[in-house]
Each structure stands twice: as C-alpha cells, then as structure tokens.
Amino acid sequence: MHSSRMLSAVAIGCAMASLPLAAAPLTVKLATFAPANSTWHKALMEMGAAWGRLTEGRIKLTVYPGGTQGSEAVTVKLMRPGVGQLQAALLMLPGLSEIDSAVDVFGIPFFFESDEELWHVVDKLSPVLAQRLESKGFHVLNWGHGGWVQLFSKRRIATLNDLKQAKLFTTEGNDRMVQWYKANGFQPVALSANDIPAQLKIRTGMIDTAPSPPYGALVLQFFRDAPYMLDIRVAPLLGATVITTEAWNKIADSDRAKMHDAARAMEQRLRADVTTLDASSIVEMQKRGLTVTKVEGAALAEFRSAAEKLAPTMRGSMVPSDIYDLALRERNAFRQARGASR
Amino acid sequence: MRLKGYGLLVVPLAAVLTGGCAIKRLAISSVANTLSASGDTFASDDDPELIRDAAPFALKTYELLLASTPKHPGLLLASCSGFTQYAYAFVQTDVDLLGPDDVEKAAALRGRALRLYLRGRDYCMRALELRHRGIGTQLMVAPDAAVASATAADVPLLYWAAAAWGAAISIGLDRPELVADFPAVRALMGRALALDEGYAHGALHELMITIDSVPEAMGGSVERARAHFERAVALQGGLSAGPYVALALGVAVPGQDRPEFERLLHLALAIDPERDRSNRLANLITQRRARRLLEKADELFSAAADARLRREPVLSFPAWAFAASAHRTTQFPEEQ
DSSP states (O other): OOHHHHHHHHHHHHHHHHSOOOOOOEEEEEEESSOTTSHHHHHHHHHHHHHHHHTTTSEEEEEEOTTTTOOHHHHHHHHSTTTOSOOEEEEEHHHHHHHOGGGGGGGSTTOOOSHHHHHHHHHHHHHHHHHHHHHTTEEEEEEEEEEEEEEEESSOOOSHHHHHHSEEEEETTOHHHHHHHHHTTOEEEEEOGGGHHHHHHSTTOSOSEEEEOHHHHHHTTGGGTSOEEEEEEEEEEEEEEEEEHHHHTTSOHHHHHHHHHHHHHHHHHHHHHHHHHHHHHHHHHHHTTOEEEOOOHHHHHHHHHHHHHHGGGGBTTTBOHHHHHHHHHHHHHHHHHHHHHO | OOOOOOOSOOOOHHHHHTSOHHHHHHHHHHHHHHHHSOOOTTTTOSOHHHHHHHHHHHHHHHHHHHHHOTTOHHHHHHHHHHHHHHHIIIIIHHHHHSOTTOHHHHHHHHHHHHHHHHHHHHHHHHHHHHHSTTHHHHHHHOHHHHTTTOOGGGHHHHHHHHHHHHHHHHHOTTOHHHHTTHHHHHHHHHHHHHHOTTHHHHHHHHHHHHHTTSOGGGTOOHHHHHHHHHHHHHHTTTOOSHHHHHHIIIIITTTTOHHHHHHHHHHHHHSOGGGOGGGHHHHHHHHHHHHHHHHTHHHHOOHHHHHHHHHSOOOOOOGGGGOOTTOOOOOOOOOO
C-alpha cells in the first residue's frame, strides 16, 4: 500500500476509534402478575411501545405477564444488584413492601374512602416514597391500581358485628396481620390465596368471607359461592411500576424524561380504566346472582368509627410512624377541603 | 383448533333470490343445505393465502342466506365455525407473526379477532336456543344445569360455541362481561366430552388442553391438560400440529420450561401436512405459527425463570388481585 494511503487509513481508523459508539438498545425486562391481555398488561404494552417510539428504539421493553417469573418477593430478588435478571416490575403492595414497608400505609383497612382521596394522598406521598424506594435501588416510574378490595361472603354482611362473626380470609405467612385482626375482634383464617375458591365452595369451608377487588372475584368466580358483596371499600390494591436504579442510571437523561412521560400516561389511563373495571365487574356479577349490600345510616357510622380506631393501631407497628402521620394529615386535609367546598 | 370445510361455495344466488316466495324459500333452503354440508374444500387446501382471501366471501354468503332462513341449523353451525376458524387462522394468528414493536397493530388485530369470535359464538347460541330454549340465559347463572339437556346431536354446536367463546375471553380479559362466563365454556365442553369424547378426531381434547391450562384457582390443572394432550394426539394419530402448540403455550410458557416449549414446537413442525389432507390447511397455518413462536422465544422466556424454578415451585394464579390490604403473599401466575 502506498504510504500516504496507509497513513490515511490509519488516521481514519484512529478517528473512528475516538468516535463514541452508537449505544446498543437497552432491553428492559419487566415482570408482572397481571395476566396477558388484561387491562394492566395492555397498559404496559402501550407504555413499552411509547418508550421505543420516543427514544427512537434505544429502549426496548419486554413484558413477562401472568406471574411467570415467580412471586413478587422472588421478582424483587431477581432485580437486586448482582442478580439483575429482571430490570423492572409492576408490583402490588406485597412486592413493594418487600422493598420498603412504608407503602403498607395504602393497605390500612378502611383508611381511604374514595379514588379522589386516595390519589390526593398518593400524589402528596409520592416524593417521599419514591425517595425511600430509590435509596433501596428501585426507581418509581408510576403508581398503579388493581382495584378496591371489597368483601365477598357466603352470608349477608351488613354490620361491623356481622363482619366480626365472619371467617375472614387473610394471606398466610403474615402473622402480624393475623394478630392484628384477632386483637381487633375479627376471626382471620390464614390460607394460600389459591385455596379461596375451593374453600368457599365447601359448605363447611375454613373461610366464608374473602377480600378481593371485584375483578378478582369475577375472574376466579367465587362470587358464585360467596354471592354477597359488602359495599364498603376495604382498601385500594395499590401498586407501582419500578425499574432498578442500576438500569435507570444507564439511560440518558433525555430518554429518562420521555420514559417518565409514557409511564405517567399509563398511570392516568389506569386510574380511569381500573375504576371502570371495578364498576363493570360488579354489574356483571349482579347479573349472575351477586347481591350488593349497601351500608348506610347507623351501620355506616359504626364502620367509620371503627376505622378511625383501627387505623392508629397500625402506626409504628406495621407502617412507619412518619409515613402514617403524613398520610393521615394529607387525608384529613383533603376531607376538610372537600367538606369546606360543599 | 381443527379447521373444517366451509362447504361448497357460491352458487347462482341471483337466480335463487329473484323467484316467487315459496320457490324462493325452497331454493334458499336447498342452497343453504348445500353450502352448510360438511366438506373439506377449504380444510384440505394447501394454499393458506388463497383461503384467507376466499373465506370472507363464503362467510358473507352464509350471512346472506341466513337473512332469509335465520333458523337454518346447518347454516348457523357453518357460520359459527366459519367465523371462529377465520378469526383464529387469519386474524389472531397474524398477531403472533408481528414483531414486538407492532403493539398498535396487534391491538387492532386482537380487537377484530374478538369481534369475529363473538359473531361466530352468537350463531351457535342462536342454534342452541332453537333446540334448548333459554340456554343462553341459563349458561350465565347455572352453566352445568344449562347444558344438561343437550344430546349427542348438539356436540358440534357445543364445541364451536365453546371454541368461539373461549377464544374471545382469552383475548378479552379486560372485559368483565366476557370473563364472567368462563364457566359457560367449561360447561359446554364438559357436556360435549361426556356425549362424544372422540368427536372430530380429538377436537374436544385439543381444545381442553388450552382450557385446562388456566390457573388452578380458575379450575385448571397441568396434569389434566397433559392428559388431554395425550388423548388428542392418540385420536389424531399424531398427524395434527395443534396439540403440540397448545401444550407449548398453555403449559410450557406459564411453567417457563423453555426446553419443553422448543421440543413441542419442533415436534409440531416435524408433522407432514400431506399425511392428513383433510387437515392440511390447519397444519400449515399452525406450523407457520410454531415457527414464529420459536423465533420469539426470548419474549416469552426470561433468563430468570430457570434459576427461579430451581428454588420455588410455580403456583399459577392471576390473583395478584388478591394481594389485599397490608400483607405479603408468596404466590401467583398465568399465561401469555
């Protein structure tokens, strides 16, 4: 080769070597228990498509629906630094509280009464909760919602006393919750969630009442054996889409902003869709035999009074005190403002 | 799902539809009988694209005739099975052929497939109502009692109603009005199996692989799904790719067993479609789907799964919805 051409080749080679290489697309593997083709799965798929489009293909989302990656506790472990087999997940409270128990504030029975109240508190607590999760290695992309847990029973429940007589399902493996129920006069029975439909089917089953969002009761069909629904919202089934900070830190700032935009759009969509899903699930179950028991007047006042007494018993023991106090303050401020505007 | 014939197609309809009233009715009935008669003109074809283009015309012809003879049992069954097969073979299967970035197109195709399935189901339900008044309402509230009066003559309607309804539910899990009636699908299939277990060369068992692949809490069972697989393969003499793909998607994916998934799909691809010409079209379409599923296995299996499975058994369940209140659970799952 002629020397000048050789020099040119070397120069070009050096120049190329000094250019930043185009970054390979980052694949984010996300696990969720939401079944394929469900409301939540479709929302995740749309968010993933938006990530690809907005980042011009630099971020690719692969969703593993239906809980195929294991329990939420296992999913969290698989996201931990050093394991890193999954980078993201749509987690519900059980998984989120594996990371930080502060989120349990959203699981306090009868603490919230409406979507508006819930989302007001979520919005107010979001910065501090996100910071706590960030310090544990998880970045919050959005908050999700699995519906409002309500009570389905074999016998009609209309009063607090009726509820205290019920053999109430609670998730096995959480002795603190069992003790909390017992200490407050309830009759909890700890079982695997898998056993709910079969136990309700048996006339003398271990449980006669199970908490579930309406959609869950519909999918698992246990409204056919527990055909009464108490029309009081026990608690929202809150969740969040999280990504490991390890993966998040590999993404350019400009792309992160675009991902956040798409994640927020998903959150807004779910806030509306899940509310509709709850309502239409109840309507469909009513067409097939479900009786909805409205609680009004003195009975409602009794539930509300009990809720006010029960909630503080979780402060410090099940929910960090500062988070509980913040949530209570914001919830009461919302109620006060709403009351003043009426 | 086995694709059966749409029957003979288009006839000089104009002549039929322009005559006097009685003659017209007789002629329509005659054409309807001919069209709805079973045959393998479509099912034995070796050109899926030809059938993709031809089938809509056949289906609209059925509907045209049904407008004049709305209670014709043969036409109702042919319309039910025809719309269901078309939706499965040429709309829903196309979703699998798309790349992972075609989310909007996939959603549109699923929406179209859902509408076609429901159209098919409604033709079967119309036919069943004619034979068992009130069965539609009964299926909602007391599914097992609703099908108790069905006889062996009803098995094709039971099967196709269940196939269309079940397929609609599987892609419409965000629609409570559909999800609520999954027990109706089970009841239809349970009755059909009791009446004629060997119907259509194992078609009932093939469909039951998918139905029994649902989570245990919804009445599913991996063991039963595998037993139906074995029986379907036996009844079909191993000449149909359908059971292999059904088990791969129904059991191997939820269990995150990639070696089994690949083994089953390779077995599906090894079947020679020429050995059973009556089922040639279905095999060709199913094999195209199997090839695509192998290509996109990374979207169905994460590297995480194998490691996890060694530590903890998978408990199928979509009941993350149960994670009520402030407690932790350690189980769940479902399928793609």
